Amino acid sequence: MHDHPLPILTVDVVLLSLRDGALQVGLTRRDKDPFQGEWALPGGYIHTDTDADTTATARRVARDKAGLQDVYCEQLATISGPERDPRGWSATVVHYALVRGAVPKDSPLKWRPAAAPGPLAFDHNGLIAATLERLRGKGAYSNLPAFFLPAAFTLSELRSTYEQVLGQPLNDAAFRRKIEESGFVTPLPGQLSKATARPAQLYELTDTSLKFSHRRI
Amino acid sequence: MHDHPLPILTVDVVLLSLRDGALQVGLTRRDKDPFQGEWALPGGYIHTDTDADTTATARRVARDKAGLQDVYCEQLATISGPERDPRGWSATVVHYALVRGAVPKDSPLKWRPAAAPGPLAFDHNGLIAATLERLRGKGAYSNLPAFFLPAAFTLSELRSTYEQVLGQPLNDAAFRRKIEESGFVTPLPGQLSKATARPAQLYELTDTSLKFSHRRI
DNA sequence: AAAATAGTGTCTGTGAGACAGTATCGC
DNA sequence: GCGATACTGTCTCACAGACACTATTTT
Numbered sequence A, B: 001m002h003d004h005p006l007p008i009l010t011v012d013v014v015l016l017s018l019r020d021g022a023l024q025v026g027l028t029r030r031d032k033d034p035f036q037g038e039w040a041l042p043g044g045y046i047h048t049d050t051d052a053d054t055t056a057t058a059r060r061v062a063r064d065k066a067g068l069q070d071v072y073c074e075q076l077a078t079i080s081g082p083e084r085d086p087r088g089w090s091a092t093v094v095h096y097a098l099v100r101g102a103v104p105k106d107s108p109l110k111w112r113p114a115a116a117p118g119p120l121a122f123d124h125n126g127l128i129a130a131t132l133e134r135l136r137g138k139g140a141y142s143n144l145p146a147f148f149l150p151a152a153f154t155l156s157e158l159r160s161t162y163e164q165v166l167g168q169p170l171n172d173a174a175f176r177r178k179i180e181e182s183g184f185v186t187p188l189p190g191q192l193s194k195a196t197a198r199p200a201q202l203y204e205l206t207d208t209s210l211k212f213s214h215r216r217i
Numbered sequence C: 001a002a003a004a005t006a007g008t009g010t011c012t013g014t015g016a017g018a019c020a021g022t023a024t025c026g027c
Numbered sequence D: 001g002c003g004a005t006a007c008t009g010t011c012t013c014a015c016a017g018a019c020a021c022t023a024t025t026t027t
Helices: A054-066 A124-139 A144-148 A155-166 A172-182 B054-066 B124-139 B144-148 B155-166 B172-182
Strands: A008-019 A022-029 A043-045 A071-081 A090-099 A110-113 A185-192 A201-205 B008-019 B022-029 B043-045 B071-081 B090-099 B110-113 B185-192 B201-205
Touching (some): A008 A054, A008 A071, A008 A144, A022 A054, A022 A124, A054 A090, A071 A124, A090 A124, A090 A144, A155 A201, B022 B054, B022 B124, B022 B155, B043 B054, B054 B071, B071 B124, B090 B124, B155 B172, B155 B201
Parallel strands (some): A008 A090, B008 B090
Antiparallel strands (some): B008 B022, B008 B043, B071 B090
């Protein structure tokens, strides 16, 4: 059929969560060689008997290795080469997954700041950096950052989330205008948050799928 | 090492060229099963002894199967699943490659309109459609469309290229303003095109690598 | 001169940023 | 009342589209 050996093919998942006002990435400790004992992104092999595609593999990894059911998962890119894995020529289909709301207390992962996760196995530091860059690019024109929030949220929380994802402060009045006109969110009638000062209107995502805006948020 | 069989991993290339005022895609006829005799994207297996990564594989395919040396090549995505190849669970790392200038006369490929390439093997129609979508998205904010042009070009040719890629007409005055301010191109001093009417200033790309603009072109 | 393409100047509407001002809570 | 957070109204500047206008070539 073919006269070239197939490369090692894996799926790695950059699990991201918004916690303590900063993007955090979920890491696991490797229990086998190569890089045994070092921190790494959760990942695994494709189960050709059950996985519908590599995104299904990523979802399975998030569920089985991290206990996370409710994530927004998307493919980032495939990174490959002869040197990145000591076992030989390898390719990894990298996905990123945004955790909705707070991370469960019993999460088996270690959560580290995504901007400075510490030294990791393989080229995983680079994969996280590439994910953050993609997130910044896509987040400025879509409802992607809202996938970090629980079902109901205030516009102040939403703006703060966009600021964390985009890495820059946003003008409050302009943000409200643009979000209003984007149609990304719908107010929950009568529901107000119980904040420390004046209560704020609660909103939910109009559509929980990825939506784009023709304007920059 | 692992108890799951490795999927079939290939690299497919969506070769694109601007010809006769429309985007054309380069196709090859399959000489073996599956889909023997049908039209398909050029592709192949990774040569783990020589290829530095999957983009190197794509460049090698463009060179050996299409005779194209001077292409801009970039990864699109990895498409995978149990059904897309009758031989079993497979993944293909799709790249797209933009051919600079005219296609050589002796190109062994058949060139078909990218918007309507006819029925193709595997899921290759979908891969072409996804490439066109990516091209539209990326082309509106970058110098990507200019990679279809030869080294020297006029602003009218550049605008026409952007219009082909974006699929919509562009305002001439606004286009000149935006291109001017983007810094994407540099005038070639004294050189003028020998067009049918008034000669036009010739330009070249300031930087032949992919550059982004903060404004929409 | 007419046709054709290249290139410029100017008006206008839209939208983003800035920021002051108002509203509603806890204390 | 005061502080804090939520929200709104308005001004201004930047920029995109429209389009008329000028410029330079071939025929």
